[in-house]
Amino acid sequence: MTPMRLKGKSAVVTGGAQGIGRAIVLGLAREATNIAVADLQRDKAEEVAAEARNFGVTAIAVQTDVASEESVANLARQALGRFERVDILVNDAGIFPQARVTEITEEIWDRVLDVNLGGNFLCCRAFVPSMRAQKSGRIISIASGIAHTGAVAGAHYAASKAGIVGFIKALAREVGPDGVTANAVCPNIIDTELPRSHRTPAELHERLVRNPLGYAMQPEDLVGTVLFLASDAASYITGQAVNVNCGTVMI
């Protein structure tokens, strides 16, 4: 098998200031990949970039709203200016304000779609041209098992995540001839701030451990799949929505 060979590459990770994004940043840094941590939360992004630098890589923090064209253009300028090339784009930034369909305001609907799906579009549009020019690149988007199953009080979120899967499949066809791959990953529930706000600790624990392995999925449990998809070892994998869900479905 081709080795992972992530050393010396450069990555942009949106939503990298905490949770799954932070774990991906540190996982990449451990593999000697340079990183731009892009997140709304500037101070936390700076902290994660500093943690990444402990592995001897170059890491910068760029305060970014992935739903803003101007902000994403600034991210591209900063990352490409610092690293000259971006080999890996991880679209992780996402929000999940729970509400049933009859309670979703247009404002909430628009924000969820703008951040979760629009953010994928804007970031890919910003980084695809340089990936095409260098004839290589890896795009990995964090979707969700909810893209396939739906979830009560999650229609807007499910629509955004199913949208990511369709978007990535289409993008993969467009960029494949230029040596760029695009894949989504669909995890089940992971122990981060995101589901914590929706459930009591007891409900959350019960839900988290209801799987064949019997323990709660941690952000680090997703990192190996993302690193693999980002690596040379995954050269023939594109247009996929990879389930990382222990064989369970989201209900």
Ligand SMILES: NC(=O)c1ccc[n+]([C@@H]2O[C@H](COP(=O)([O-])OP(=O)(O)OC[C@H]3O[C@@H](n4cnc5c(N)ncnc54)[C@H](O)[C@@H]3O)[C@@H](O)[C@H]2O)c1
């Ligand atoms: N935790 C889960 O159970 C779970 C399951 C499946 C998929 N996901 C997805 O994984 C991704 C990360 O989730 P998490 O659990 O780490 O969540 P989290 O809330 O812990 O972290 C999300 C990060 O995204 C950032 N962010 C939010 N809006 C942003 C914006 N507009 N621009 C830039 N950054 C923004 C936040 O500041 C935060 O740092 C999300 O896309 C989420 O939908 C999470």
